[in-house]
Amino acid sequence: MVYLESIFKVLLVGLVLGAGLPALFAVGLVAFSNGAGVTDADGTTHSTNPVLKFLGLALFVLVGLVILTALLWITRSTIEHHFGINLFPFA
Amino acid sequence: MIILILLIATALAFDFTNGFHDTGNAMATSIATRALKPKTAVLLAGVLNLVGAFLSVEVALTVTTSVLKIQDSKSGTLLPNIDASTGLTIIFAGLIGGILWNLLTWLFGIPSSSSHALFGGLIGAGMAAIGLAGVNWSGVTQKVLIPAIAAPVIAGLVAACGTWLVYRITQKVMPKRREEGFRWGQIATASLVALSHGTNDAQKTMGVIALALITTGHLTGNVAEDGLPFWIIASCALAIGLGTYLGGWRVIRTLGKGLVEIESPQGLAAEASSAAIILSSSAAGMALSTTHVATGSILGSGVGKPGASVRWAVAGRMALAWLITLPAAGLVGALAFWISHFVAGMTTQLVGDGLIFLILVGLSGFMWWRAQQQKVDHNNVNADWDDSTNSVVPADLRESAEPKTAAV
Numbered sequence: 001m002v003y004l005e006s007i008f009k010v011l012l013v014g015l016v017l018g019a020g021l022p023a024l025f026a027v028g029l030v031a032f033s034n035g036a037g038v039t040d041a042d043g044t045t046h047s048t049n050p051v052l053k054f055l056g057l058a059l060f061v062l063v064g065l066v067i068l069t070a071l072l073w074i075t076r077s078t079i080e081h082h083f084g085i086n087l088f089p090f091a
Numbered sequence: 092m093i094i095l096i097l098l099i100a101t102a103l104a105f106d107f108t109n110g111f112h113d114t115g116n117a118m119a120t121s122i123a124t125r126a127l128k129p130k131t132a133v134l135l136a137g138v139l140n141l142v143g144a145f146l147s148v149e150v151a152l153t154v155t156t157s158v159l160k161i162q163d164s165k166s167g168t169l170l171p172n173i174d175a176s177t178g179l180t181i182i183f184a185g186l187i188g189g190i191l192w193n194l195l196t197w198l199f200g201i202p203s204s205s206s207h208a209l210f211g212g213l214i215g216a217g218m219a220a221i222g223l224a225g226v227n228w229s230g231v232t233q234k235v236l237i238p239a240i241a242a243p244v245i246a247g248l249v250a251a252c253g254t255w256l257v258y259r260i261t262q263k264v265m266p267k268r269r270e271e272g273f274r275w276g277q278i279a280t281a282s283l284v285a286l287s288h289g290t291n292d293a294q295k296t297m298g299v300i301a302l303a304l305i306t307t308g309h310l311t312g313n314v315a316e317d318g319l320p321f322w323i324i325a326s327c328a329l330a331i332g333l334g335t336y337l338g339g340w341r342v343i344r345t346l347g348k349g350l351v352e353i354e355s356p357q358g359l360a361a362e363a364s365s366a367a368i369i370l371s372s373s374a375a376g377m378a379l380s381t382t383h384v385a386t387g388s389i390l391g392s393g394v395g396k397p398g399a400s401v402r403w404a405v406a407g408r409m410a411l412a413w414l415i416t417l418p419a420a421g422l423v424g425a426l427a428f429w430i431s432h433f434v435a436g437m438t439t440q441l442v443g444d445g446l447i448f449l450i451l452v453g454l455s456g457f458m459w460w461r462a463q464q465q466k467v468d469h470n471n472v473n474a475d476w477d478d479s480t481n482s483v484v485p486a487d488l489r490e491s492a493e494p495k496t497a498a499v
Contacts, residue, residue, distance in 0.1 A: 013367065014368045030260060067283065071370075
């Protein structure tokens with residue numbers, strides 16, 4: 001069953017990118033939010049933490065880069081057709 | 092020649108209903124969580140569909156050869172047992188089946204698959220014209236039926252995992268900051284879905300127009316080598332972009348409000364799952380219905396969130412619509428072919444095809460008018476869902492309209 005295989009592939013890629021990236025984004029959000037200082041329900045505040053904040057931003061950028069690469073991968077043949085640039089020479 | 096122009100116009104009209112029907116796939120969750128204003132959302136989706144249509148032509152090549160057997164699969168030329176005028180009428184009738192089914196489901200606010208409507212229409216018209224042998228059954232099974240069952244399940248699974256993870260990870264983040272952060276993520280992922288929709292669905296119409304031009308000999312069969320004429324790509328991109336911008340508010344409302352009450356973390360997880368699956372499956376050579384994927388994802392985001400509930404009655408109605416989309420659109424396509432063929436037998440082909448075109452315009456106009464009676468637009472798209480009837484029309488609007496017209 002070739003088809004079962006490609007369904008399985010799509011499921012796998014879907015899980016890694018479709019669920020993994022949101023999770024990564026969520027981790028970034030937690031880091032960024034904690035780094036930006038938290039006010040608890042009882043009113044106590046935690047000081048800001050620039051390292052955590054930076055880590056959060058770095059994770060956001062990473063997620064963005066993965067998406068960008070994936071998009072370029074999909075359009076690679078069109079780009080090569082029109083502009084003659086092979087973006088993924090080693091793939 | 093007149094028939095060819097009529098056919099291209101009808102194909103673009105189908106493309107338009109396709110965009111219009113599927114705005115919700117990308118933007119329903121962002122509109123429901125108010126991450127984007129409804130008008131902004133449809134504008135963004137429209138532009139991205141336009142851009143997406145230019146990105147790739149892979150799908151256009153497979154659409155026509157894998158559904159109908161009127162082209163030689165190797166050389167792309169017309170099979171000897173079909174003359175050009177029959178070929179044109181088949182495609183024409185198929186498009187009519189697709190458009191009418193799209194409009195009908197839109198009227199009821201059901202997010203059914205535009206691709207299935209198109210394929211169903213073509214299959215029905217093909218069967219009416221040439222019999223069972225006119226349809227590429229193995230192609231239909233592999234490229235239409237199996238993905239149709241698999242897609243919503245995969246999408247639901249991925250979205251459920253994503254939603255669960257996201258809620259788990261961000262448990263301790265301040266609700267306000269969490270909501271804000273995920274809104275941004277949601278806009279990004281929704282944009283991706285709109286883009287992938289353009290790369291997928293605009294292609295289907297391009298394929299149909301290309302097939303019509305091949306049938307009449309205006310285009311050589313070897314599209315893979317020579318590429319598509321620019322005007323086809325541009326006009327299809329424009330049609331789907333405009334359709335998306337107009338926005339099928341009824342479908343948006345069902346997806347965003349009807350299935351589950353969505354929060355922005357769920358929206359992000361659902362759209363991320365949709366985008367990942369649509370894009371990766373087209374890379375793996377699976378032609379998916381974007382609608383099935385989006386709906387599966389939204390359902391999954393409802394299952395994955397602790398404490399959220401899914402309106403299974405609405406989901407069930409949708410699943411039913413999915414099952415009958417292929418045969419129903421096929422029936423309309425076959426009917427259209429028979430009417431045209433019958434009339435053409437007594438008069439000319441132009442009269443036959445002209446007549447089904449007029450029928451199409453008339454029925455579309457009627458459904459448009461019915462929708463205007465109880466209008467769902469950007470103002471009331473987020474109105475509370477009425478659990479007692481599960482109707483797409485908001486309760487207050489339906490009551491005020493009741494004396495004049497029956498409930499839709």
